[in-house]
Amino acid sequence: MTWWEVLVQQTINGLTRGAVFALIALGYTMVYGIIELINFAHGDVFMLGLFISLAWFALLGVTGALTGWQLVTVLPLVFVLTMLTTAALNVAIDRVAYRPLRRSSRLAPLITAIGVSFMLENVALLWKGPAPIAYPDVFPSVDILREWFGVDSAIFFTTKDVFVIVVTIPLMIALTYFVRRTRWGKAMRATAQDRETAQAMGINVERTILVTFLVGGALAGAAGLIQGMYYNIGMWWMGYQAGLRAFTAAVLGGIGSMGGAALGGLVIGFLSAWSDQYISARWTNAIVFSILIVVLVFRPRGLLGERTPDKA
């Protein structure tokens, strides 16, 4: 491989990674925007999304690659089922662990979020065992450059990469439409700005928060499914890692900002892929966290975040 082939390859890897981070980061940023909580359990909802989608595939009898019409029937069905399941899970978490603490100190729900995160990880551990689990190769992988275009290149760009992008972008467009154009989206934006005033204007704040958790959970589920299909492996501890990187992405982009989360996800995706290649995979985590710390200290608003003065 020449140096530029390596760079292109790692950039493609970064793009797909970043797309998954972005989907998770959106859940963080939406919840933070609306109730100012770092939903620590969100990464584990993503992890369970992978496990749950696996269960849905198994239930539908899918064990190998999907073909032809299955790609347009079974696959969307599993997407919907997985997203519904994780959405419901996310709402349940809010009901049990966060909602009773809405009026208490800000650290209380953060601590329960960590507690929930540990519980979810332990559930996955007991469900699937401590070893990494294999995820069936449900999506046909075709080396596009070589097989469709006949180009003899060391760059490995497959239909799976295309799939990740083709699924992620419409999801983000749909989300943007939902937040900008619908009644619920307007309620969410109003509640994020000022919960009390929104309430006074007749917005059902609790229901708006519920919708936020619903949407965030659904996106995490979709991310889990994509992750499983792309990498064909799942671990019970992956939620913590992915969650922290996605949170870093959300902070980097400007927490509370949707576009920021998407942008931050991509940036973290690229940086981690390049770091794996050019520095060392062993140091990637340290590098990502260093970025997080530097951003929080010097530019807590992130790249696209708005200035929010301390309410003194």
Add this chain to the structure above:
Amino acid sequence: MKRLGPAALVVALLAYPFVDRAVGLHTVHAVSDGMIYMLLALGLNIVVGYAGLLDLGYAAFFAIGAYAMGLLNSPVLGSPLYGHAWSFWVCIWIAAAVSALLGLVIGAPTLRVRGDYLAIITLGFGEIIPVAIRNLGDVTIEIGGWRPIERLNLTGGENGVNPVGRPYLPGVPFETDPMPWYFLILVIGALSIWAMSRLRDSRLGRAWMAIREDETAADCTGVNPISTKLLAFALGASFSGFAGSVYAAKLQAITPGAFEFQVSIMLLCMVVLGGAGSLRGVVLGAMLITIFDRVILSQTTFLVRAIGRATGVSALTAVDLTLWRWFFFGLGLVLVMLLRPQGLAGRRVRPVAGGDADDETAVPEPSAPPRLAAVPEWLRTRAAGVDASGAVLEVRGVTKSFGGVVALNQVDLAVPRGAIIGLIGPNGAGKTTFFNVVTGLVRPDAGHITFGGGSLVGLRPNAIVARGIARTFQSIRLFAHMSVLDNVLVGEHCRLESSVAGAVVRPPSVVAEERRARERARSLLAFVGLADKEEDLARNLPYGDQRRLEIARALATEPRLLLLDEPTAGMNPRETEALTELIGLLRRELTLSILLIEHDMEVVMGISDRISVLDYGTRIAEGTPAEIQRHPRVIEAYLGTGYEAEAAGRSGPR
């Protein structure tokens, strides 16, 4: 009886290992390990419980302590820096110092961020440290083919450090017997608890709690949030340095896996379960969790399996509850937060009825206005020595805008010594912003502020308090979960001098200073009519008392200028009258200068020497009360045309 309990505890702790040996339980090792974690939890309690800073990466300090010991006291790593196997007794202090230093390093960047962002930064450090330890076991630096450093083993990498040297004391068998370890850890633990309880009850401990309760109010009461928080990080870390170094020497081996995120969370569980901020609670929490983890989970597993075998249910025979360990820790965190957020041993507090100024507490039984004692003698002597000429505060052309809104526009104002200056104007006129600019909470865009000849612009609020300006807040900002007396003592913070070492050792000078501080605080409480309530929590006081407590706290900083932001808001007429009298008394007896924001026109017009009127950030009038009442622009903007008629009646515009 009161002395019997502690004595029995000491006897039990001393006798335990001998009983253990006699009975043949062999639990001393496990108990000693548990005590190390207890010490860690106590260190974390300083950061989380006292200073209120959520630290999710505390295991990093544990790691630093352990590796400081491991690297300095191990013969295996052939690096030029270490590998000489220093003495344990030296290393333990180095470990504590290095941990404290790291506490400062980690603390420094976190000072700019608050709350949950800070938690995430500590989490980040908690992740970076184990990664660094793993990777620094094999360092090669290559610059264009030249390798200045090749395969250098700095930390032992994934395999860790093994063996780590043991402590040496003549005649004490640290090699073969768990008992010396038990006593060593017991001594370190007891000394730590002793030091922590003294810190808690010192000037520094009060400052930590004030920061925890309300950082802005603490800053405006003379507590430097930066140094106070850094000290919390550094001292909290130093205890984990001790714990880590003893841990390394006891285990004789350390691996990076022992310092992961889960350890930080387990320690946090101990603190939160027992009750953050309570030494007894943290000890209890650490004991419960250690027993649960080491005894109950495994023993219950045996029990369930036995039941399974006896009843023939095969599912039960294969159960391993220890796999549920983290599930139970997570569940524990959730349940404690939901059911008993103050922890098992925490002080139970009455729930506050929602709302503020105008709820039930604001209209209490028509109590007799508090009897005011005389102005405390010490304040009078303190005030006497000050030069009596010229303006105390001089503000020239101060401008401040937020976005497009000009909150203050070229405002001038002077407060002569011993004068009461009223500041009035409609809501949103910029009065409170003016206070915030003078006290350093908000930095002006332009203009000069001088106080006693020196400029105040750019100074931190606590530095301005030290120069002699104190304030109260429009929405009362007391340290809600501290006692009434402690609230006033925080006010004295910037006039006290005891250091960290002084707080722990308590030499006679510190004891005397503390006694004097308490006497002064009590006399101030008597002055504002709260003498019998010093042990109450501030949040449990009725509304009027809270207002007066805030004034007492401000006076405790020994101000030369007092800024009062709507001091009579929400008070009944009799309380208002008493407070007006108190303000007059301060001026007469102490020649204290007072700047007063007030909507009660009877009060303002009655006691002010001069009045300034703000409207939309601009000063529209300045003069004596009589001039202001006739001023056409003031009547138009604020008082209203009916004022003159109404003034003959009772109340002003509210």
